[in-house]
Amino acid sequence: MRVAVDVFREGNEISTNLSLIEAPEIPAKNETKLGLKTPLTTTVVGNLSPAVSEELRQEFTARGVVVLNPGRSVAARAGVRRGDQIISVHGEEIKSVRQLKRVLAKDAQVWVIKFKRGKRIFTLRFGG
Numbered sequence: 001m002r003v004a005v006d007v008f009r010e011g012n013e014i015s016t017n018l019s020l021i022e023a024p025e026i027p028a029k030n031e032t033k034l035g036l037k038t039p040l041t042t043t044v045v046g047n048l049s050p051a052v053s054e055e056l057r058q059e060f061t062a063r064g065v066v067v068l069n070p071g072r073s074v075a076a077r078a079g080v081r082r083g084d085q086i087i088s089v090h091g092e093e094i095k096s097v098r099q100l101k102r103v104l105a106k107d108a109q110v111w112v113i114k115f116k117r118g119k120r121i122f123t124l125r126f127g128g
Helices: 050-056 097-104
Strands: 002-009 012-019 044-047 065-069 085-089 110-117 120-127
Touching: 044 097, 065 097, 085 097
Parallel strands: none
Antiparallel strands: 002 012, 044 065, 065 085, 085 110, 110 120
């Protein structure tokens, strides 16, 4: 798709056409339904990319892991929603679905998970 754009530079108006492209899905979404026995069991998550951010109507600058569907998880019952970003688990910053799965595979009596919703950050504690 091409759009006409007028640009003002050094007092002069220049008209040009620009090609628009879809937001890239880098890193790959890696949509994953979590199955481990954690507060996030049945939650569907994915890696954030410009394409996923656009799909969720979030800032393109966001990176990390996002909740795509909270399912019937304990976290969903605690208020976690589609579009919430998983910031950390037990204080470890989460940067990818692969890393999240690795962290969740560790046994824990108490789960401390930090989320971001818009500009608000909240921490949920499960168990114990």
